[in-house]
Amino acid sequence: MVETLVQNIVFGLLLGALYGLAAVGLSLVFGVTKFLNVAHGELLMLGGYASFWLFNLYRVDPFLSLPLAALALVVVGVVLYLLLFSRTVKMDEEQKVQTTMLIGFGVSVILQNLAQRLWTADDRSITTAYSRMSWTLFDIRFPIVRVVSMVVALVLVIALHQFLQRSYFGKAIRATVEDWEEATIIGIDTHRVYLVAFIIGAALAGMAGTLVSVGYSIVPSMGLEWTLVCLVVMTLGGLGSIIGTFVGGLILGVAQALTAFAVGGAYRQVVGLLLFLLVLAVRPQGLFGVKEG
Amino acid sequence: MLNVENINVGYKDLQVLWGVSFQVNQGELVALIGPNGAGKTTTLKAIMGLRRPWSGAIYFEGCNLCKAPAHKMAELGIAMVPEGGRVFTGLTVLENLELGAFPPHARKHMAQTLEEMYQLFPRLAERKFQRAGTLSGGERQMLAIARALMSRPKLLMLDEPSFGLAPLLVDRIFAKIQEINQAGMTILLVEQNVRAALELAHRSYVIQNGRIVGTGTSEELLSFEFVRSAYLG
Numbered sequence: 001m002v003e004t005l006v007q008n009i010v011f012g013l014l015l016g017a018l019y020g021l022a023a024v025g026l027s028l029v030f031g032v033t034k035f036l037n038v039a040h041g042e043l044l045m046l047g048g049y050a051s052f053w054l055f056n057l058y059r060v061d062p063f064l065s066l067p068l069a070a071l072a073l074v075v076v077g078v079v080l081y082l083l084l085f086s087r088t089v090k091m092d093e094e095q096k097v098q099t100t101m102l103i104g105f106g107v108s109v110i111l112q113n114l115a116q117r118l119w120t121a122d123d124r125s126i127t128t129a130y131s132r133m134s135w136t137l138f139d140i141r142f143p144i145v146r147v148v149s150m151v152v153a154l155v156l157v158i159a160l161h162q163f164l165q166r167s168y169f170g171k172a173i174r175a176t177v178e179d180w181e182e183a184t185i186i187g188i189d190t191h192r193v194y195l196v197a198f199i200i201g202a203a204l205a206g207m208a209g210t211l212v213s214v215g216y217s218i219v220p221s222m223g224l225e226w227t228l229v230c231l232v233v234m235t236l237g238g239l240g241s242i243i244g245t246f247v248g249g250l251i252l253g254v255a256q257a258l259t260a261f262a263v264g265g266a267y268r269q270v271v272g273l274l275l276f277l278l279v280l281a282v283r284p285q286g287l288f289g290v291k292e293g
Numbered sequence: 294m295l296n297v298e299n300i301n302v303g304y305k306d307l308q309v310l311w312g313v314s315f316q317v318n319q320g321e322l323v324a325l326i327g328p329n330g331a332g333k334t335t336t337l338k339a340i341m342g343l344r345r346p347w348s349g350a351i352y353f354e355g356c357n358l359c360k361a362p363a364h365k366m367a368e369l370g371i372a373m374v375p376e377g378g379r380v381f382t383g384l385t386v387l388e389n390l391e392l393g394a395f396p397p398h399a400r401k402h403m404a405q406t407l408e409e410m411y412q413l414f415p416r417l418a419e420r421k422f423q424r425a426g427t428l429s430g431g432e433r434q435m436l437a438i439a440r441a442l443m444s445r446p447k448l449l450m451l452d453e454p455s456f457g458l459a460p461l462l463v464d465r466i467f468a469k470i471q472e473i474n475q476a477g478m479t480i481l482l483v484e485q486n487v488r489a490a491l492e493l494a495h496r497s498y499v500i501q502n503g504r505i506v507g508t509g510t511s512e513e514l515l516s517f518e519f520v521r522s523a524y525l526g
């Protein structure tokens with residue numbers, strides 16, 4: 001009984017790390033640009049398929065194809081930004097959120113249908129030689145691919161955090177988030193900052209997709225569920241805190257696992273929404289976010 | 294150096310500036326004085342490209358600023374200290390200063406300019422790892438000025454640097470502004486604090502209701518009713 005419980009928590013943490021990675025991308029984009037890109041889940045799906053086909057057609061190991069999935073999504077990100085999202089940069093915040101939600105919705109419908117046409121509606125996952133291997137510790141199972149995925153997610157999130165805190169361009173991004181007008185005055189091209197944030201977000205979604213396709217499975221219709229997960233985690237962790245968002249992902253993962261353990265798998269999705277409402281009611285700035293104003 | 298020629302500027306359908314013209318020459322300290330709501334900040338925003346004039350032109354060293362994107366102004370050599378000593382409060386003092394050197398030519402000399410700023414404002418050196426949000430009003434104003442100077446500008450524009458500061462601090466900030474000007478910097482100083490501004494400026498323009506209503510040296514301007522009442526009152 002205790003073992004099953006611990007095992008569930010472990011699985012929750014492993015999946016939660018991917019929630020965290022995916023949500024960090026969405027949160028960065030929203031924090032910097034105020035674009036609410038509800039097609040974030042579809043970007044993740046594309047990353048998953050990129051690695052899936054690289055593996056099945058060319059036998060590229062999924063962990064090695066991570067940079068390629070990121071690159072593919074950078075290209076998709078640039079196209080989406082220049083073609084669609086950039087049109088909203090001059091709007092005020094509220095209008096921007098609304099318009100980008102509509103744009104994102106349209107993009108998600110198109111990408112989902114396109115993926116279904118091209119790759120069918122089947123569930124897919126990458127099965128490598130080491131896919132079924134796992135470490136066992138005190139009777140708790142740690143599937144290797146999921147553990148490695150968690151480490152990758154953690155490394156990516158820490159790298160992003162360090163980039164924002166330490167690098168010169170990272171500081172320019174933080175300055176732009178705080179006050180775009182002031183940033184413009186000192187010579188920062190805020191449109192470029194927006195573009196960079198957008199493509200980093202897309203690349204993170206792509207890599208999260210790769211990790212999902214290797215530890216779990218992907219399907220063209222997965223986007224909406226992942227976007228919702230990201231929104232919940234983003235709210236949970238609080239805006240402006242990269243590490244906090246990642247921890248929010250872990251919390252959601254564990255909460256889902258515990259719910260499934262206690263009351264059954266059917267309630268997995270509900271707990272996320274409950275947490276979402278609870279946080280909004282009790283601590284709207286999120287668990288690790290700073291209060292605005 | 295700076296030529297503002299007959300600009301009309303507004304927000305949506307509300308016109309704020311009406312045919313505003315003035316010049317700032319190399320090495321000068323020029324003040325633009327006027328009451329609250331006269332259009333001083335709007336004038337500076339128009340120069341920085343943050344508000345496009347409906348008509349008229351702005352030239353800086355012969356270059357038409359109306360054709361340049363706002364983020365290029367720093368690179369062209371114009372720095373602005375925003376109203377209220379606005380700085381990036383979530384960033385440290387040092388990070389604020391580093392970002393001030395964003396234009397490529399300034400970034401090359403960052404270490405050297407930083408040293409100069411610490412000499413000009415020793416207080417900032419003591420506080421360099423502190424978040425700018427923890428600074429006092431006077432320190433923030435100093436940081437805002439130092440951040441603007443980090444871009445090694447040719448023209449420094451200050452928007453009401455005295456705002457909200459105690460008289461003693463105002464004197465200290467203005468002494469710094471004078472010192473910076475005497476070191477060769479061209480300065481456009483926007484002020485409501487007419488007394489302090491006129492003491493400093495070589496020449497001044499008076500703006501009221503979005504129009505330039507007077508210009509001259511401090512003595513000449515004292516004949517204006519608005520200036521006299523503000524100066525003597």
Ligand SMILES: Nc1ncnc2c1ncn2[C@@H]1O[C@H](COP(=O)(O)OP(=O)(O)O)[C@@H](O)[C@H]1O
Pocket residue numbers: 304307309327328329330331332333334335336
């Ligand atoms: N963002 C804005 N939208 C609409 N009107 C504005 C805006 N900013 C300033 N104004 C108006 O423009 C006029 C001039 O403002 P401003 O340039 O800030 O004056 P000053 O800096 O001299 O106090 C004021 O009447 C003000 O109400």
Ligand SMILES: [Mg+2]
Pocket residue numbers: 333334335376452453
């Ligand atoms: Mg003003």
